[in-house]
Amino acid sequence: MPKVTLRASGLATLWLAxxxxxxxxxxxxxxxxxxxxxxxxxxxxxxxxxxxxxxxAAFSFLSDLGGAQRWLFLGLALVISVFLLVWLRKLPASWSCEILGLNLILGGAIGNVIDRALAGKVTDFIDFYIGTWHYATFNVADMAISIGVFCLILHEFWLKPKAETS
Structure with missing residues (x-):
């Protein structure tokens, strides 16, 4: 099995995360x-x-667990981050919608992990509204994760080369 180096893998794009x-x-x-x-x-x-x-989590899901969710979400985000790093390592170092998506999700996950580890909660401040209806308040990490997931879906269903799908 050939040795995969940082420069030869998707890990070379980690600067974006x-x-x-x-x-x-x-x-x-x-x-x-x-x-x-x-x-x-x-x-x-x-x-x-x-x-x-x-x-x-998103939309304050499980926010009423009395503090246990801090460690649950921290652990889950760390496991997902390791998974994303392994996924990036297996990809070539050329840019694609897949690599863009993985970096956006990874950067967003780490951004929210930092908040959770240091403060036990995530800081949000972006508030979209129409009339009296307000969408859930969010942050840059949340935007990156959402756009990253969109990129992965786009790659999987529309942009993936035919050779990869067979």
Missing amino acids: ALIVVLDQVTKQWALETLSLGVPMPIVPYLNFTLAFNEG
Whole structure:
């Protein structure tokens, strides 16, 4: 079996995941220093920056477990991150929608892991709304994960070369 080096694998693209982590952490720090909990800062119509904390998963799922979810989600995110690194290692170092998606998901997962490990909760601040209806408040890591999943679906169902599907 040939030896896979960093440069010859998808791991060479990890700078993108690192960039997502930095962007996520910088924007969360800005939100913590600038915004007040629950007080909206209007940006444009339909968009506020509103500081919120999430102890659960997406849409505050399982946020009422009394702290146990911190370790559950931390462990799950770490396992997923290792899985994504192994997946990236098996891919060639050329850019694709698949590699883009994996890096976005990995960067987002690590960004939220940092929050969960240090504070036991994730900092959210991006608040989309229409009238009185508000979408769940989210952050840069959440956006990266969502776009990354979209990229993987796009790759799997529409962009994957025919040779890979047989």
